[in-house]
Amino acid sequence: MSTDPVEAVSATLAANLRAGRKERGWRLEDLAARSGVSRGMLQQIETGQTNPSIATVARICATLGISIGQLVEPPEDLGRVTTAEDVDVRRAGRASEARLLINDGQAPFVELWDFIVAPNDEISSHAHPAGTRELIHLHKGELVVEIGGATFHVAEGGSIRIRGDRAHLYRNPSAEPARLTMTVVYLGHQDPRYAQPAA
Numbered sequence: 001m002s003t004d005p006v007e008a009v010s011a012t013l014a015a016n017l018r019a020g021r022k023e024r025g026w027r028l029e030d031l032a033a034r035s036g037v038s039r040g041m042l043q044q045i046e047t048g049q050t051n052p053s054i055a056t057v058a059r060i061c062a063t064l065g066i067s068i069g070q071l072v073e074p075p076e077d078l079g080r081v082t083t084a085e086d087v088d089v090r091r092a093g094r095a096s097e098a099r100l101l102i103n104d105g106q107a108p109f110v111e112l113w114d115f116i117v118a119p120n121d122e123i124s125s126h127a128h129p130a131g132t133r134e135l136i137h138l139h140k141g142e143l144v145v146e147i148g149g150a151t152f153h154v155a156e157g158g159s160i161r162i163r164g165d166r167a168h169l170y171r172n173p174s175a176e177p178a179r180l181t182m183t184v185v186y187l188g189h190q191d192p193r194y195a196q197p198a199a
Contacts, residue, residue, distance in 0.1 A: 006051070009072055013057075014048040016071050020064045021046075035063035093121040096172075109186040115170070117143065117178040122171035125164075131187025132164035141178030144171040 032039040044050040088100040095118035103111040143154040147168040172178040
């Protein structure tokens with residue numbers, strides 16, 4: 001995409017307008033008839049040959065049923081791919097491994113983790129910021145979760161939701177590794193220890 005901001009917005013507008021129209025199965029003529037914007041103008045916008053007025057963009061958005069922000073949203077804001085090289089691998093417990101697979105870098109902050117808890121090992125965590133929740137799914141093995149004086153046993157294939165804003169511990173009581181995926185949802189501020197800038 002061009003580094004010129006005007007060209008970049010024009011290219012984004014063109015691509016998003018074309019995609020929005022095609023999602024609805026509309027021809028240029030259909031959108032023109034519905035919006036009151038001429039076919040010629042719509043074609044020029046879709047090919048990046050003109051920069052329409054705000055009034056024209058507003059009419060198009062009203063017809064498509066989307067906001068102006070959606071029409072000029074850059075494609076990279078719609079998704080972000082990470083690779084194996086992007087994964088943040090950390091040692092945990094005595095011999096366990098915690099892998100921060102991805103976070104979204106924006107509120108509400110969400111992190112996706114992959115853990116391998118070694119046999120007879122445990123991972124302790126201090127309390128995260130107020131309102132934090134953790135959603136855990138155990139793919140393989142056994143898991144004991146201790147939090148606030150309560151103890152929960154999770155069997156293979158099971159899941160658990162816990163308060164992440166209290167000190168907690170994950171323990172593998174078996175002789176086989178335990179594999180789990182965890183989603184951490186922060187109500188307000190992300191734990192700065194795990195923050196990553198959004199790509």
